[in-house]
Amino acid sequence: MRWTLKPPPDSQKQAQLAQELGIDPFLAGLLVQRGVDAFAKARSFFRPNLEELHDPFLMKDMDLAVKRVQKAIGNNENILVYGDYDVDGTTSVALMSSFLESFYDQVTTYIPDRYDEGYGVSYKGIDFAADNDFSLIIALDCGVKAVDKVAYAKEKGIDFIICDHHRPGKELPDAIAVLDPKRADCSYPFDELCGCGVGFKLCQAITEANEWDFDILIPYLDLVATAIGADIVPIIGENRILAYHGLNVINMSPRAGFEAIISNLNKSTLTITDVVFIIAPRINAAGRMKHGLHAVELLKETDLEKAKEFAAGIENYNSDRRELDRSITEEALQQIISKKEQDNFTSVVYDAGWHKGVIGIVASRLTESFYRPTLVFCKSGDKLAASARSVKGFDVYNALEQCTDFIEQFGGHKYAAGLTLLPENYENFKARFEEVVCATIENKHLTPEIHIDSQLPLERITPKFYRIIQQMAPFGPGNMTPIFMTENVVDTGYGKCVGKNEDHLKIKVAAHKEDKNNFNAIGFSLGSKSELITDGKKFHIAYSIDENEWQGNTSLQLRLRDLMS
Template identity: 75%
Template sequence: MRWTLKPAPDPSKTTQLAQELKIDEVLAGLLVQRGVDAFAKAKSFFRPSLDDLHDPLLMTDMQAAVKRIAKAVANQENILVYGDYDVDGTTSVALVSSFLQSYYPNVATYIPDRYEEGYGVSYQGIDYAHDNDFSLIIALDCGVKAVDKVAYASEKNIDFIICDHHRPGKKLPEAIAVLDPKRDDCEYPYDELCGCGVGFKLCQAIVQANDWDFDLLIPYLDLVATAIGADIVPITGENRILAHHGLHVINSSPRAGFKVIIENMKLKNKFTITDVVFKIAPRINAAGRMKHGQHAVSLMTETDELSAKTMALEIEEFNSDRKSADQSITIEALDQIEALGEQERYTTVVYDASWHKGVIGIVASRLIERYYRPTLVFTKSGDYLAASARSVKGFDVYNALEQCGDLIEQFGGHKYAAGLTLKAENYDAFKARFEEVVCATILNKDLVEEIKIDSILPLASISPKFYRILKQMEPYGPGNMTPIFMTQQVQDTGYGKCVGHEDAHLKIRVTKPNDSKHDYNAIGFNLGSKCDLIVDKKKFDIAYSIDENEWNNEVSLQLRLRDIS
């Protein structure tokens, strides 16, 4: 683990902002680091306003999309809302289908089967649309590379509207509209929307075209916030506005499906973006991983709470099966790395035909926790091998896969996460090429996990007021990460110990020497191995974030240790 202290923000801007906002200079510095360097920017940062959302018509092809949907409604056409089986895809389908159904009945949904059809638009899905008299497909969180499939649909007199946020290929599909802020010819002011975000902009454009009240869209923001958190897009700009207001919907008037999930988990505090990522998203994902993504869409569109409870229990079972599968496969993958003597490679590439395709992405992330390097986990999928790729910070795995393109049947994704298929006979050649490409292009520092420190912080500066302002900087995520502080030369008060299964975690109370007034409980998950650093009044440095701990109905501030040295 390497610690990197972020460059200090401009001191004159920090001082001025601290005075204008009447806050601590450390807090002002955090804001300046995030580009919030003036009073007006701070006002929009702390009070994100839906009035600041961009005009959806600024997105290329948006007008054409709205017109085609209006034509479908006027002509009583059947509309099929089609989306990927992950959280972003299923929330997108739930949002757009339920919005359209609020004023037009001839709307149905379609989620491809992860195992029979694979990712994205499928020929099977198009045949389903043709057989059931659908003349318009709205594809969400997929489709920007589906050139051949959109052409196939066109031969069957089916039109496509594509709402995607992935990188387009060299050629765009010949659809009625391709809504993707990452298009080279799209000048939309914000290009980091998730798929559900693009779907929301389509709904916003329909509302504008009909001169309806924008407030009609607010109940759908919980879906957008969930997709933003799960898809790990930057929580900046429009995403920050949408996530902020979506979390408010989840906490104040959640849809039936979310309400029963939250009730089942017996959460006492306000739901945060972290809760979305680690509590709601895995359950939604589990449906597509273990059974079928349509289960998740049904849960998120269900309005009856009793029915939602039945669906949520079913999804809870899927999630339990998912946990069991990912744990056992991770153990098998780690054993395979050791058996092959590949602990010192620049990449991890493992394969077993029996591994569950629905959890290989999770397993790839687990392997990165052990061996911090670009990772692919393969399994058998029909006539091909399918893999999920995950990367480490600073390394673009998508570009690396492009350099192996002649060995791959198809691939897609992002800088840090991708999926691909290849022929079984190409596996060994691909594994060797991928190692070669990564070895030649990755920097040594990118193979060591980094903790970015926002600021050095004296323990004496931590207070309830300091924490209250930190809380107002939420929601955290890429582009606005949870602030991490460093305090040097602290020591344990003498009661520190390892806790948890196999003493995996570290629980201490830190203080500065000769300053008993400012001491804080601290918990370090998976830091049990560093227990020897805290004994005998040794001095050590800590990297941490600040959160709250509730015990016996008492709430106190605690330090969440990221590392100690």
């Protein structure tokens, strides 16, 4: 593990901001490091304002999309809201269909079957639209590379509006509108929206075109916040505004589906981390284990008792998903070790029997284990399908572009992608991918890195200090939870390994053994470093600060990220 201390903030800006905000200069320094270096920026940062959302009509083709929706409604056309089966896709479909249904009743939803149809726009979905007299498909979180599919739909008299955020290919589909801020010819000011975010911008544009009050959109922001968290897009700019207000909706007036999921939690306020690790996996589980439409039903249900029934079913899917995830991860680890590939520049594994619904999770687990760009393949019909995950700083999408000789179809982002190929091309692809990564990856990218905001003496950690840091939330890419480093601490004698397999490390740290200013600390998966804390040895810790609730009592604790001698 590499520890990298961020450059110190500009001292003049730090002092000025501390004075303007009336806060500790140390905290002002954390803000300056994040680009929040003036009073106006701090006001927007701490109080994200919905009025600062960009004009949706700045997005290329937005005017065409709105006109086509208005035409469909004026002509009483049937509209099919189509989306991917993951969290971003299902929240997008729930958002768009709920919004349209609030003023128009000829709307139906469609989620492709992960196993029968695969990712994105499918011919089967278009045939369903044609057979059921749908003349407009609004595709969300997919479609920007569906050139052939959109052409096929056009032959059948079906128009497409695409709301996507993935990188376009060399050619755009011949749709009525392609809403994608990553289009080369799109000058929209913010290009890091998730698919649900792009869908929200279309809803915003329709609202403006009809001169309706923006407030009608606020109840949908919980869906956008969930997609932002789950899709790991940067929580800066417009995403920060949407996530901040979406979390408020989740905490103050959650929709029935969310309430059904979180009703048993002993938490008064959910953070974006809770959304990512509690709500999102359950929404995802439906598409992974059964069908994404179950998630859409849960998200759209308004009756709490019915929502609880949906949630109970999805909880079962989630339990099954966890069990599969564990067993397949173990098999994949053994495959890498048995083939002596743990020192490769990539991890590429395949088994025909692996469940397609969890290969993305398994790829993430393998990346954590070996810290290499990773692909996990399984059988999907007569082809092989894979999920790709990357390491920080390495663009796996670009690497896959250099392997297209052996790929049937692929799409995604810098750090996550999906692809299909023919079985006979697997070994050639695997060799080419290893070759490409070997030639392009930097050695530093093969070692996990902790970015440390600042060194911090333990005596600075107080409830007030923690409260101000919490106001910097929601945290995520672009605005990560602050990580601090404290040198030469000791364990006061309570240190031990905990957990079923003693994988985790629980300690109490202080500047010296008798120091009353001590803190409980927990280090998940750090049990192997227990030797560093014994016999009064001094060691260094990298950590974030959070709260621990136990038997009605709340106290500050340190969440250890790493420790070293």
